[in-house]
Amino acid sequence: MTSDSPLLAPSDLPYGLPRYDRITPEQYLPAFEQAFAEHRREIGNITRVRSMATFENTMVPLERSGALLDRVARTFYTVSSADATDEIQRIEEQLAPLMSAHEDAIRLDGALYVRIAHLHENLDRLDLDDEQRYLAQRHYTEMTHAGAALDEAAKTRLTELNQRLATLTTTFEKQLLADTNDLAVVFDDAAELDGLSEGALSAAAQAATDRGLEGKYVITLTLFTGHPYLANLTNRDSRRKIMDASRSRGSRGNADDNRATLLEIVRLRAERARLLGFSTHAEYITDDQTARTPEAVEAMLRRLASPAAANARREQEALQATPGAPDPFAAHDWAFYTEKVRATTYDIDTAALRPWFEAERVLQDGVFHAASLLYGLRFTERRDLPTYHPDVRVFEIHNEDGSALGLYLLDLYTRDTKRGGAWMNSIAVQSELRGHAPIVVNNLNVPKPAAGKPTLLSLDEVTTLFHEFGHALHGLFATVTYPHFGGTAVFRDFVEFPSQVNEMWILWAEVLDNYARHFETGEPLDA
Ligand SMILES: [Zn+2]
Known part of the structure; x- marks a missing residue:
């Protein structure tokens, strides 16, 4: 069955666009299993070579390796982020620890690391162009950063931590999506949505119909702790409902509560950082980014934070001084009165731009x-x-x-x-x-x-x-x-x-x- 899987052969479509018209969800896991095995075989062919590591016998085959996995993974993750049906979500949950274990098997491979470290030590003696030189540097840095230089006991624990973290991260995403969908706000009457454009109202009616709530209106939540419609809704209670729903995601004590998941992620990341020789997860992550240290990140944020907070306080005063502004002023009022101030002070009506x-x-x-x-x-x-x-x-x-x-x-x-x-x-x-x-x-x-x-x-x-x-x-x-x-x-x-x-x-x-x-x-x- 898997042999005719459209995932296993390069697509015959222009640019190799995946055959999404022929791919079915049950083909993904077998394709991943086959791709993992092929990738391991390819790496084995590199580390079995007995002669000294060269760019040609190590770096080039390493860059060629994993082509099938790359294709299957990109095909799958495109779908799992943009159209994660229940079936796709179940596959992603099964896949997360397998993918993590496979990645660790490659980047913590001691024999591969020895060859790459040898290339890295001899960089100046090799006749490499800039891209090749940087490639050798990056592979060495990334494998070292991932823990390739650790002893076997530490690598075993690291692999366990990474697998558990992969599962937890997938769970977090799944629960967040489920709770976001569950918290979409239902309105019975269009009057409650006064201020919305005709298009936005028709989208809300369509969303209701899609959920079997014909004749009602559903406002789906966005990723952020706010909502674009808060600027336009004249009904304060409707604004409050949307803001409250947005803010309660992942912390309602239901099956999709993310707090325990988040806490475990934080604890395991801290343990992993210590295992890799860093005092915090932030130190571990920034070590291989342009910022380099958490202190550099914090210094940048501190430069921004106090002027931004001062601006926000001034804005709040102006908003509260708007005629009709409620007292006390709440988070769900902010966007609405910002829009009013824009209209009266600057004569700009952003809703009218649509x-x-x-x-x-x-x-x-x-x-x-x-x-x-x-x-x-x-x-x-x-x-x-x-x-x-x-x-x-x-x-x-x-x-x-x-x-x-x-x-x-x-x-x-x-x-x-x-x-x-x-x-x-x-x-x-x-x-x-x-x-x-x-x-x-x-x-x-x-x-x-x-x-x-x-x-x-x-x-x-x-x-x-x-x-x-x-x-x-x-x-x-x-x-x-x-x-x-x-x-x-x-x-x-x-x-x-x-x-x-x-x-x-x-x-x-x-x-x-x-x-x-x-x-x-x-x-x-x-x-
Ligand atoms: Zn961007």
């Missing part, structure tokens, strides 16, 4: 337009290619000279099976060694309007789309030889740079004028 931010125009005439002005990219929608969910769209991207660059998938809408927030991930990372072109995905959580209604974005959502597309460009523009550096594989505390640069074009006149048109009249946004 008709100028119709999603398709923002995407095609804004996000894509900016990328074609800047980089000469051309986008063609490929409706013929299968995806993991009907809402996902596929675009093929060509360079200015007509050469193929890669695929961009956009999964715009929120759903109960999607985790909160917005992100970019890669289904395939560019690498010359493996001959791969990039396939990148952007996920957002925009409420889906009822059929036939336009998707009108808020300025925040427009910002998110440009931001995530900046990460997508980072993955698309990668031109590396070795897959270790493909995609957006840079230090975690640097990775937000390209996405923030891409946000710059949102209000750039040439871009804004092109996309911010009224969805009915086509009128430009009056500056």
Whole structure:
């Protein structure tokens, strides 16, 4: 049965896009098992070599190894973050400790570490280009950081800790998603949602229908301890209900209470840090990031914290002085009165901007337009290619000279099976060694309007789309030889740079004028 699994052979689709039309959930675990075995075999072939380690006999096969696992894992994790049905969640829970054990088996492999340490010691004597040199350095640093230099007893305990942490992290995500869905706020009457746009109201009615609550309205929660609708809802009690629901996630004493899970994660991370020679988890993590130390992170936060707190206090005073503002002022009032102050003091009504931010125009005439002005990219929608969910769209991207660059998938809408927030991930990372072109995905959580209604974005959502597309460009523009550096594989505390640069074009006149048109009249946004 597994031999005809579409996961085991490279896909015949353009750019190797996974055959999501043929993959079924029960194929994932057997494919992972086979991929783990293949990867272990490949590593065994490297460490069995009796001659001295060279870049060619160690680093190159190491970079080629794990190709099947990489493909299966990227195919699966794309789905498990954006469309985690119960079945996918069960697979992810089973998979988490297996994946962790496999990763440890490779990065704590003593024989492999000896070869890489030898290369690292002799770096100056080897004839390597910059990328090769950095590759050897990174493998050495990452294996050392993971604990490859520890004794066997410590490695055994480390592997146990990592497996337990992988399970706990998966449990945490699963419980958070379940509680977020369970806490979606149901309203019986549209009057309780006064202030929402017609589109937002239709999305709430649709969400209710999807849950079998015909005629009612459901406001699904976002990732954050706030909600975009708090700025618009005139009914204070409705605002309070949404804020209370958002804040109570994971701590209600029900089956999805995350507090015990979180506590165990913190304890095990502390134990792991000590095992690896660090005094705290923060020290362990920052050691291999650009910040280097928790003190550097704290110094940066301290520089920001007191001016930010002073600003917030001043803002609160101004908000409380607004006519009609409640006393005492509560967290669920903040966004609503911020909007009022904006309207009266600065004459800006952000809710009124939505008709100028119709999603398709923002995407095609804004996000894509900016990328074609800047980089000469051309986008063609490929409706013929299968995806993991009907809402996902596929675009093929060509360079200015007509050469193929890669695929961009956009999964715009929120759903109960999607985790909160917005992100970019890669289904395939560019690498010359493996001959791969990039396939990148952007996920957002925009409420889906009822059929036939336009998707009108808020300025925040427009910002998110440009931001995530900046990460997508980072993955698309990668031109590396070795897959270790493909995609957006840079230090975690640097990775937000390209996405923030891409946000710059949102209000750039040439871009804004092109996309911010009224969805009915086509009128430009009056500056
Ligand atoms: Zn980001």
